[in-house]
Amino acid sequence: MWTLETVQKVAAVDPAVWRAILRLMVLARKVDEQIIKLCHQGRIHGSSFTGIGQEAISTAAAIASQPQDLFGPCIRNLALHLGRGETPLGIMRQVLARSEGATGGRDGNIHHGRLENGVYAMISHLGAMISVVAGGVMAKRRQGIQSVGVAFVGDGTTSTGDFHEALNFAAVFDIPILVIIENNHYAYSTPTTGQYRCRRLIDRAVGYGIDGISADGNNAAEMYVTVSEIMEDIRVNPRPVLLEAETMRMRGHGEHDNFKYVPEELLLLYRRRDPINLSVRAMASAKLMNAEEFAALETEIEAEVAAAARQALSEQEPAADTLLRGVYADA
Amino acid sequence: MWTLETVQKVAAVDPAVWRAILRLMVLARKVDEQIIKLCHQGRIHGSSFTGIGQEAISTAAAIASQPQDLFGPCIRNLALHLGRGETPLGIMRQVLARSEGATGGRDGNIHHGRLENGVYAMISHLGAMISVVAGGVMAKRRQGIQSVGVAFVGDGTTSTGDFHEALNFAAVFDIPILVIIENNHYAYSTPTTGQYRCRRLIDRAVGYGIDGISADGNNAAEMYVTVSEIMEDIRVNPRPVLLEAETMRMRGHGEHDNFKYVPEELLLLYRRRDPINLSVRAMASAKLMNAEEFAALETEIEAEVAAAARQALSEQEPAADTLLRGVYADA
Amino acid sequence: MREINYLQGIREGLHYVLEHDPTTLLFGQDVGAFGGAFKLTEGLQEAFGIERVFDTPICESAMLGCAIGMATQGMRPIVEMQFSDFITTALHQLLNNAGTRHYRTGNAVPMVIRAPSGGGSGGGPFHSEELEAFFCHMPGVKVVYPAFPSDARGLMLSAVADPNPVVYMENKTIYRAVKERVSDPFEPLPIGKARVCHEGMDAVVIAYGAMVHEALRAAGELQASDGYEVMVLDLRSLKPYDLDTILSAVSATGRALVVSEGWRTCGFAAEICAAITESAFHLLDAPVRRLTAPDTPVPFSTTLEARYRPNATTIADAVRQLIEF
């Protein structure tokens, strides 16, 4: 439920920021669509995961952030990677396991991140990255850097012990970290009713003595306003905050999953609430962008992404004889 | 804060129950004192841990329970073991690593329990036993047995991932388990301010969608009334409940610890609130027991405990050549 | 005789125990209506109901703890790790809680942990691990690792019947690739029995899991190209392992290669090497060799992963070296 205040804040969002938000969401969407294409062409080894339908959340955090901030993306945060400096070509190289990608083919799909962008490469073990981001922020603060952390988790991930340990740890040490729960109704095939029994997941915030805030994860402007306010607040008053963004995973868990277990009505509801469409409409009514401009943006981005895919496809996977390199860092 | 209702309920506690409560608390206290004596005589291998000052909590649960109930005691629950059928001799054998003890000398001190009493032997890894009790209750229920579980944890243990996973798991499956947090102000040397930032630990209950209840852990009658009400409630309306009992660890973490880090005033405060003394006074004013009867009770129990210690001291540790036996259960 | 694949073998084993033993239960993430990440448990919830086959939240420690609780109260729980890798979030429940319980208290803990393991299909570092060295190092825990559909069925029966915690390792890469003609009805396969699945006197390749099939291919290749007759021993159980059969094989051949797709240092192959050397030093014509994955995370790309995992070619090469020692 929007308060008048929220409405005013959203209305006050700078047009340049609005455009950056839209651009990043569209970029993420197009890159994800390219991944899906490559996947179904059989060009991607292993599984493919996308964040389609959830772009507003990562986008808001990326746009609201400062260079010194640290991030712990998870499965559905392509927009975060792109918003923090990863390129479409970088993503294509990653999913195609090219030697020039962020992990040089040692890891695949969503398991990447560049520390120079303040982005930690996730491990699969859900929940494990929250404390890593917290520790990173703690270290930066000790070096006098006003860093803030953002860790993303799914609804399912809130059941892990790691989620709990990290939040409690961050609370005890007043670590400025925003933990965003992307509640997309499902953890793989398991609906939230099989995952928890609290009403809202931010009901857990009080148990850590921290603030818990809800937001509409499909409304980019609201997400942006909410996330930037929290980030700027905890930047000066360091402490963790829990934010639950309601959204929907618009595809299967991965591309191998036909998600028949999701009721059609739910998908329909969220198809009507697509974050990009919502933003385009909002921007249109605010006269920030017209249909033509949007079409041009899409075309431009599509071309960029297609070029990235072509480039990455022309490249190689790492040479087999590099297998043993770099297990340890050299002294 | 007591409501009139609580006062009335406590007043209505059956005299026989009152006596059983007091007896069990005194028994636990005397056994613990005996352990301390043996420890300082150098007769106990390794560390010794006691529950002195916290007897009311375990006692209430033991007395409120039914035979089919299951328990996950932790460090400070001697009274629970005794209340569920373990004998002073059994405890002496356990702490002295005698071959006739519950673990036959394979484990020591508090690491014991008898399944025939519905009591699981803890492992040291804090928090790990909650889900075990939950699973045990789940199994009993599937066999048509109206079992209820009670797991005990300390304030420090609430920081573990296991605490969180087990409570969430129990909530999702409506498992009737009462998790009692014995908040004794310290986890080893660490005060609660270094452990969590919520106001009360039951603030976590809402995050699991379950009830959270506070009680005075040093008031045996209140504990008994509270615990028995919860246990009977969840026996018929199965679901987990979180109960925080405020109390104080009146000795070091173990007997090796001089607990200098505890402010003297805090100990003083709780020395005045000793659960046994409080009960004796309450029973005296309710004319349930006079000073003479109490003295007789103490004498009787002291004799029993001393005899148990003598007996156990006269026995042997397990023979070295039994080392390899029983790692696996035979088919 | 019907032909079934490895995955079906596991599923038939599960179906059998759920049907014949009312104390069994199967749970894990998405194992119910969805049928599991590999569709291995498909149909089981439908057949046995949501009380017997059910989904859990994402909480490996609580899942294992719950299984211990059930196992000590008359049930025989079977817990699926969605991927073997994720058990590292909760090893204390296996090592410390389940593994020590009988020794400490005399209470049996009959539970099975299904651990889909192994690389070869682009799972990357966190969906491909082979953790048998961890499991086998744990007192009180048993470990089985079938390589064939029939053994998968038989070992499931034995694992579930066993009164101890048993890690039932499954290799994901061979789920659908390995097929076998099997007969019905089927029987428990005793834990701890290896099987010679290819005869030969020039050397023995000791393997388990997916590596058995690579070893068999290598044996075929060596026969065709070099005329070598290489025995292939499928361990099937890793703890306890079948030292008698291993020693017979070593005594028959004098040369042994141990193959594992687990990491080299402190891996399971080291155990077998050490055991053979200790017990059959005088029977050896050449040192026992290990062929394992290197000590690197399991790499994602096809190029690296192909180099990472032992295969028929690298096995054949190692056997040649061993024979020509």
Added chain:
Amino acid sequence: MREINYLQGIREGLHYVLEHDPTTLLFGQDVGAFGGAFKLTEGLQEAFGIERVFDTPICESAMLGCAIGMATQGMRPIVEMQFSDFITTALHQLLNNAGTRHYRTGNAVPMVIRAPSGGGSGGGPFHSEELEAFFCHMPGVKVVYPAFPSDARGLMLSAVADPNPVVYMENKTIYRAVKERVSDPFEPLPIGKARVCHEGMDAVVIAYGAMVHEALRAAGELQASDGYEVMVLDLRSLKPYDLDTILSAVSATGRALVVSEGWRTCGFAAEICAAITESAFHLLDAPVRRLTAPDTPVPFSTTLEARYRPNATTIADAVRQLIEF
């Protein structure tokens, strides 16, 4: 020259790195004002402040995760496990998160995990474990295990300076029992270097941690009673281990006994046996033998624990058998 004990050696190492490297931090449960469960860190918070040396809640996974975060942002965290045993609640942070990070991303993770290990003082099953086999099995992780106060100091410096996750194992039983005269100042001891701490040509005992001292006693006993000259090799680093020095010792003696107080199956001793056999088969006059703890939980009682742990007597017996093979 001052005499210090093993615990003091570790503390002096910690003191040194905290003093000389402002990026170091030390944290764990009760390590601050209280000085840790063994009083090992006593005085360090006082000396370096609560920002550098601090207590944490009870959350091994968050502690290790936090250390990874710090290590990747220019700090060198040192995390204490109150007891090594409790790391099994969070092995994924070490194996999967810290251990794979450099390989996957090229980002170094310089962190040290202090792991007070080993039995012998009535710790029982959960306060006595020796988990080096787990640690050494992990790609990307290094493992050191000093046996002497001077090595404890030197290895702490090297572990902290190393750009990788290093598990620094410490044996609790020798904290105060083992003393040594040491000189100041002290220097880093390179990781990966074993040391011959007793010369001999009849056999070599390869040991680490507390077992080095048992082996030295055994060597003395064997000299006195049988006239055997037994070399004792202290590995000091377990991953990487010093294969060159091991092989020299084997080549000099022809007979090797590997001693470990860890569990036998898939233990670290198996690794050393396998490595020796693979690399020095022709140098061996007798099979390499392992003397380890049996595959049982670490028992509590003095009687059982005395039988459980290898000691000077059982080592001497095993060496005799080896020499008389």
